[in-house]
Amino acid sequence: EAGVTQFPSHSVIEKGQTVTLRCDPISGHDNLYWYRRVMGKEIKFLLHFVKESKQDESGMPNNRFLAERTGGTYSTLKVQPAELEDSGVYFCASSLRRTSDTQYFGPGTRLTVL
């Protein structure tokens, strides 16, 4: 069974540019989560999808971040325009059920904003 995959693995962009990160969850997992870790700090929750619906986006830093999950399969996280403080590692995770089920993480996308 394939795990959670993320693309790209690394992205280097300049301040003000746009970047789109993609996550493919484990097949059959309805729940998809985005997290990020900035500057060696804790991994922080960004948002949660159940199928194509956003259940909780309380962790999204501001309106420069837009997440979508069209058709309830893969998800994208767009940052527009990117700022220096957006640099970090963005993780995607998926789980089968919502209630206290194991979340499986992807390898992450390392974003560097110059």
Next chain:
Amino acid sequence: GESVGLHLPTLSVQEGDNSIINCAYSNSASDYFIWYKQESGKGPQFIIDIRSNMDKRQGQRVTVLLNKTVKHLSLQIAATQPGDSAVYFCAENMNDYKLSFGAGTTVTVRA
């Protein structure tokens, strides 16, 4: 080797020794706790979990202890191996889906 107190960011341990990684969690209402291992260039990998109705749970070479009175979680690794070198995160489950992670402890195994 042991990371004492609430949290130490690094732990150096001799190969073959036992490791103890400590974590303090914040929410007394959390009912599910997970330890993840993150190796360089990879995402967090599930190690072991424990629910709040338990005090101890054992896996293969790993044991998780939960002390709800002082909101403390620990991960014990028996006979630490070079492949155990990684960053270890504890996470608490709040509201059934949102994981709240600790700062992480970097474990380095000395040959």
